[in-house]
Amino acid sequence: SPFAGDAGNEWFTGEYHVDIIKQMERAGFDFIMFEDSTFVPETYGGSSEIALKYSQHAPKLDPMALLPILARETSHIGLVATASTSFYPPFILARLMATLDHLTKGRVGWNVVTSSEDIAAQNYGMDKLPDHDVRYEVAEEFVDVVKQLWDSWEPGAVVMDRETGRYADHTKVHPIHHRGKHFAVRGPLNMPPGPQGHPVLCQAGGSPAGRDFAAKNATAIIATNPVISKMKEYREDIRARAEKFGRDPDDIKVLFQVSPVVAETSEGAKKAHHQRFGALSHAQIEQTLAGISSTTEIDFSQFDLDAPFPQDLKTNGHQSILDDFMKRNKGKTLRESIEERSQFGPPIFGTPAECADRMEEIVEEVGGDGFLIMSPSTRRYIDEICSGLAPELQRRGLVRTSYPQPTFKQNLLGH
Numbered sequence: 001s002p003f004a005g006d007a008g009n010e011w012f013t014g015e016y017h018v019d020i021i022k023q024m025e026r027a028g029f030d031f032i033m034f035e036d037s038t039f040v041p042e043t044y045g046g047s048s049e050i051a052l053k054y055s056q057h058a059p060k061l062d063p064m065a066l067l068p069i070l071a072r073e074t075s076h077i078g079l080v081a082t083a084s085t086s087f088y089p090p091f092i093l094a095r096l097m098a099t100l101d102h103l104t105k106g107r108v109g110w111n112v113v114t115s116s117e118d119i120a121a122q123n124y125g126m127d128k129l130p131d132h133d134v135r136y137e138v139a140e141e142f143v144d145v146v147k148q149l150w151d152s153w154e155p156g157a158v159v160m161d162r163e164t165g166r167y168a169d170h171t172k173v174h175p176i177h178h179r180g181k182h183f184a185v186r187g188p189l190n191m192p193p194g195p196q197g198h199p200v201l202c203q204a205g206g207s208p209a210g211r212d213f214a215a216k217n218a219t220a221i222i223a224t225n226p227v228i229s230k231m232k233e234y235r236e237d238i239r240a241r242a243e244k245f246g247r248d249p250d251d252i253k254v255l256f257q258v259s260p261v262v263a264e265t266s267e268g269a270k271k272a273h274h275q276r277f278g279a280l281s282h283a284q285i286e287q288t289l290a291g292i293s294s295t296t297e298i299d300f301s302q303f304d305l306d307a308p309f310p311q312d313l314k315t316n317g318h319q320s321i322l323d324d325f326m327k328r329n330k331g332k333t334l335r336e337s338i339e340e341r342s343q344f345g346p347p348i349f350g351t352p353a354e355c356a357d358r359m360e361e362i363v364e365e366v367g368g369d370g371f372l373i374m375s376p377s378t379r380r381y382i383d384e385i386c387s388g389l390a391p392e393l394q395r396r397g398l399v400r401t402s403y404p405q406p407t408f409k410q411n412l413l414g415h
């Protein structure tokens with residue numbers, strides 16, 4: 001982008017992230033989420049050329065190391081890092097999250113992913129990932145172990161009694177002696193849990209196994225769908241699954257991915273939207289196809305752009321994303337199909353008031369809890385959202401103007 005400035009360099013030192021998170025806190029965002037993966041894609045065209053040309057999936061800073069820097073520069077906004085249950089040992093993850101919950105004073109969250117790329121698994125001593133549904137079985141056990149570790153220090157275990165010179169009460173700190181199908185962990189954790197006890201869990205399950213996992217464990221669920229009726233269906237399905245697991249569905253916030261295009265005038269926004277998402281340029285086509293190729297591990301460079309693509313593709317990666325993509329675009333050419341996909345969510349463009357109107361309509365129809373704004377990495381875009389769109393939503397009482405509760409989870413849930 002001609003408006004990226006020197007973000008490509010400032011990004012490496014975290015300066016860029018510090019600037020944007022301050023804007024976001026001022027604009028009343030609940031949280032920032034850092035997506036993550038740990039590989040350099042090679043699926044598209046059988047080479048890393050296109051992925052590296054457009055910096056797709058790489059480079060990435062490790063979000064775990066970035067969060068405490070951002071915590072020092074802010075006071076209220078939630079900070080969510082992605083970590084994979086296929087690659088981390090549960091003890092290390094539990095300890096990292098507890099550490100971050102203390103360092104951020106109760107503002108940390110974990111986006112739980114199972115990962116979808118064999119090429120990433122090969123960085124951790126595996127030839128390939130377990131099957132899709134087995135990954136969720138592993139994730140269930142992983143989260144169970146992590147929660148047991150966070151609970152291995154009972155409330156009141158830390159006494160810090162100066163008179164007796166005693167730091168902690170050993171009768172309130174317990175090994176967990178977990179021996180399951182996938183993990184064996186003795187415990188206890190070597191530190192007490194942070195202010196939230198269990199940090200906020202985020203998830204984006206799309207498949208039946210993924211939705212069950214999310215409905216059972218997550219406080220924030222993020223989802224992508226450009227079709228309003230499907231968004232509604234998804235949220236209702238998640239809420240029904242949550243009830244099945246004995247949870248109050250209102251304790252889960254379902255947030256839909258959008259990428260609003262905001263401008264001073266309706267015409268300006270329409271033009272900018274068309275530039276970004278209309279007839280795709282060669283570069284946009286390459287980027288979108290390379291993106292789908294790396295998440296599905298299917299080389300889309302082999303298909304004719306101006307013909308329908310096969311409807312019987314199979315992946316051990318993000319199957320639900322692929323199924324949905326095939327179903328929605330039956331009969332369409334690949335070029336037509338990726339035009340919709342490149343938008344990520346329902347089209348939203350206009351002046352701040354027009355975008356706010358559209359978002360309000362969508363939430364009314366979907367019964368949704370809000371949105372996850374997916375941002376191109378420029379300060380200009382962040383400013384359009386934080387100084388243009390968000391204040392308009394705040395004036396309408398749709399976005400917070402303060403953070404009344406002490407922790408991220410309490411602010412998210414409103415109690």
Ligand SMILES: Cc1cc2nc3c(=O)[nH]c(=O)nc-3n(C[C@H](O)[C@H](O)[C@H](O)COP(=O)(O)O)c2cc1C
Pocket residue numbers: 034035036037082111112113114115116203204205206207208209210211222223224257317318319320321372
């Ligand atoms: C908004 C959004 C963000 C996601 N972020 C990540 C991520 O950072 N890392 C990752 O490996 N997967 C990520 N995913 C993929 C999901 O974890 C999940 O695998 C995907 O939605 C497909 O669902 P399934 O696993 O139930 O098949 C993301 C998905 C969505 C919709």
